[in-house]
Amino acid sequence: MRRMSGFNLVSLTFGLAFLYLPMLILVIYSFNASKLVTVWAGFSTRWYGELLRNEAFLDAALVTLKVGLISSTIATVLGTMAAWILVRTGRFFGRTLFSGMIYAPLVMPEVITGLSLLLLFIGIGLDRGILTIVLAHTTFSMCYVSVVVSSRLTSFDISLEEAALDLGCTPWQSFRLVTLPIIAPAVISGWLLAFTLSLDDLVIASFAAGPSSTTLPMKIFSAVRLGVSPEINALSTIMIGIVAFGVVIFSLASKRATARQLQEERDAARAET
């Protein structure tokens, strides 16, 4: 489009400031020595110390991490399978229902998803705990994974698979040796998305969790309901730090991977001529 005008520069600056300033303020105030939000009483790491001594938070973090790792892994497997079905298999009985069930959870309000799962768990007499949170998280995050993976599968050149089959691969071999390496970036992004969604979720986990299993978002929510807490500021800063670090690493790695792929393609083209 056209060149950068003054107006564009202003709206970009304001937009990004709006997105980042609140988090920046949170980070700064996590180092505030005072318990009060507005009074700056000097730099201190006191709240980080108190946070690390608070075992309830550590336990909740452990539960969250466990749920996140298990549910995102199952969701990635199921979501990739679902994406494959949506893109590659032709008609089968109940196909419309299937694609409806993949897309509906994406727009379903969390309170309804949570309520319905809780009613199911009670109905079948399943004790609520880590298992039920994992089941709940897997169900909604597999749909996100399948959307991510199926968009990659649609743009994928099917003749590569056909070539593998013609050359004597079994369908499973052609998937493992041809398809999977090509869709791997999408599968990894899907896993990361599922993991983040699981770490982030408050509403569905609150419905699905029993009294003995509290996740970190549930813990944070009950702590901040009544107002700002310096310990939560410290916890938020740690979480923002982890995400920022992870995103930088991931984008560097994917940039390097793309560069390598381009290089390989160039080498291959040169070898042919």
Added chain:
Amino acid sequence: MRRLILILVPYAWLLALFLVPFLIVVKISLSDVALARPPYLPQLDFAAGWAGVKDFFQQLDFENFTFLASDDLYWRAYLSSLRIALISTVLTLLIGYPVAYAMASAQPEWRPTLMMLVILPFWTSFLIRVYSWMGILSQNGILNTFLLWTGLISEPLTIMNTEIAVYIGIVYTYLPFMILPIYATLEKLDVSLIEAAEDLGCSRASAFWLVTIPLSRPGIIAGCFLVFIPALGEFVIPSLLGGSGTLMIGKVLWEEFFNNRDWPVASAVAVVLLLILIIPIVLFQRNEQKNREAGK
């Protein structure tokens, strides 16, 4: 055979953990609240055979829905959710469009970085992003302290625990959902069309209104739905920033279930919310379909 198993596993998972639970919600919304475990009646009695099933269906009724219609708390909650979602969507559009426009006008080598900066907040915890406003907006928060210091106001503003705080929260957390689809349409926009309009005598402003806005309409519509649909059922934002005075249906459902333990009414609230959501969801799907076909 293998293909069948491949289809069956995710299919069965979604049936068992998405469709069946939803049918249970519908069923319980037709039941009556009772002092029992689980706290509703009737219970399906398979042991009584066919007579038990028949008996069960006869006891289901629409009582909870007539109750929702007669109690004005629910009416007001649905209407104020619709109003809050609508106003926040418009505000998000007004803030998001210029940002998306500026991103699309930036140097091509800057665009991936700008895009990453817009997406990055999405990866940080939603709850923390909402929470970050509590310290800013409260009575003795950073915003008030700053405004009092500059002398712009002499009394602290009451923003926290009002609807204004909810608008700010929704705009803040859903802004990337508005920016990205608009940016995607603006980036593909052919500059020569705008130049042609200007050559033919349009002013820059009218070229913007007559060419840029209509061509970016698919992105605007997609962005608006992506903000409106989740905002309607929002729970975290009104309960952290809205205080007790803000009525939103997600919060009502939560309280009906956890505080009043009235499962049938909570289920009925959920069913009605979903019925309201079906209209925007279908419109959104149709818009996406049209975009896909136009893209081909």
